[in-house]
Amino acid sequence: MSIHWNGVMPAVFTWLKESKSGTLEIDLDATQKQAAGILKVQGKGGSRMSGLVGSGTLGENSYLSTKQRLSLLKSLAEVAKEYNVPLISGAAAETKEELAKIVEGLATVGVDTVMVMPPKTKAVPSEKEMYEYYALSEATAKDVGVTIMPYNNPDAAGYHALSTDLLMRLSLLPKVTALKISTIDVSIIETLLLKNKDLKILAGVDTVTVHAGLAGACGGITGVGCIFPKASVTMQEYVLNGEWAKANKISQALNSLSYLDAQPLLMEYLKLAMGIHHNDVAGGLRTFGKKLTQQQIDDVRARYILAKERLEVLDLVS
Template identity: 80%
Template sequence: MQTNSTDWRYTVMPAVFTWLKETETGALEIDLVATQKYAADILRVEGKAGTRMGGLVGSGTLGENSYLSAEQRLSLLSALSEVAKEFNVPLISGAAAETKEALATIVKELATVGVDTVMVMPPKTKEAPCDDEMYAYYALAADAAREAGIKIMPYNNPDAAGYHALSTDILRKLAALPEVTALKISTTDVSVIETLMLENKDAKILAGVDTVTVHAGLAGACGGITGVGCIFPKASVTMQEYVNDGNWAEANKISQAMNSISYLDAQPLLLEYLKFAFGIHHNDEQGGLRTLGKKLTAAQIDDVRARYQLAKERLEALGLAE
């Protein structure tokens, strides 16, 4: 397996939330100003070694992507593009469609609002496509990205999000495409990362589940996309610094401190859970509960609040609760 992604330089990148506000009629609309502010605040934070987040992910799973209209999505990403440019980091966003033709159109649209890399999820079809069909789906997205002057990031997320799984053979072939800047592997089973890295030590793979950041690093991942890092960015960046340095003991201390809340990143309601935790962290619980997704029950709200508090106390002891 060969990869053309030798310029991939990112460490950890936050999958930022789309902040919402109520209109006079009680409907929800995107609060672009608040979303930009929170994104900038996250990118501004430094780890203990002085590094920052290496990119900005908008309108992904945590950005309520599947609930937004095309117009809302493009407006949101245009606003986040301003933040990404301010901090000189790439803007990444997600895309999925039922057909490869529809996907290619979305990829080109995203390029017009400043997206640098498109995380491409498997097709939204009821039946899983065969490997040839799956490869054709991604290959056409790669063609569209090349025409638009951007990159793609194949996104394997068969667990919490319930997308069709990408086989190791497909991932191997996709990594060789010149338009593929990295692979995103969002699963608690990091063995596929190790398998791909054993075949090619230069492959660029990003972990997508906060519970396995350290394990993914041990398997060879070059970084990750984080949800919990939006809440505790200093801890997330510092943990990745330790992973990059091979300081596994210190990285594991931070991972253990965040375990109670990182657990939520691997659940089907990760958007709703982590967005509420983010609201707690910023003294805006009501804002954290505003979502186009599912409404949390009282028991779920209490559980998230308890998990957040435990993680905060543990990170405070490490000086990483900022």
């Protein structure tokens, strides 16, 4: 699939249900329905989400087994195909050989692009080791017919930062089609584009969508956009058109909720907000992750209500 990165892509939640034994398992039907509902929404300018991100940080990725992850992505590939958008998923491993096997597996279930996170090692890899880690994933991607998106997430605990020099070197590899930069410091985006104005860079934190666009990002991957897709798509339309005041107005309306996207419990918080939005609080609280306290639940609800009230004024609640 030829991928056009100009736009916003939802990192969808993995919906769970209780099995007969009382344990949690993936609800594939609910997850598919959720993804399709997001992809069919149009912004005020008529555009839609330009891709689908599955089994990412917001999709319970770190808690899923390989079998669960591949089953989930296979089901989401059906939705992506129906809406003619690329399916993207993440991958991280301790060794480059393990990473290569993950890339091979993702290709078998319909993933088009693999977001490759830095090695999951305690010791900081050398630049040479880091390059070799990504280079093998790129070579593997070429063999199995997918593309690669190096994922720099220096604000997240446990992930090593990729230097701008390394990102530039990686961007030259044939199967690297875009870079994902998840940080509130968007200056790295402008630094990279000053070196190569043709780079495709996606922002990964909802709080900086407009600022990332000002720095030159061509799009973004969103969690808040799963809850309010019309607002997210419309904001990106304004960003791409350079209508900064209009874009910023939407960003300000979303601020109370976007704040949660930059917190350690972003998956638990935003999944609950999604549950509240769809009158399924119990579903929103079903997670393999951390259990929220009542104070945290109340805070998420208050933030959701504030964002919804602001967006309703702008006619951006679908």
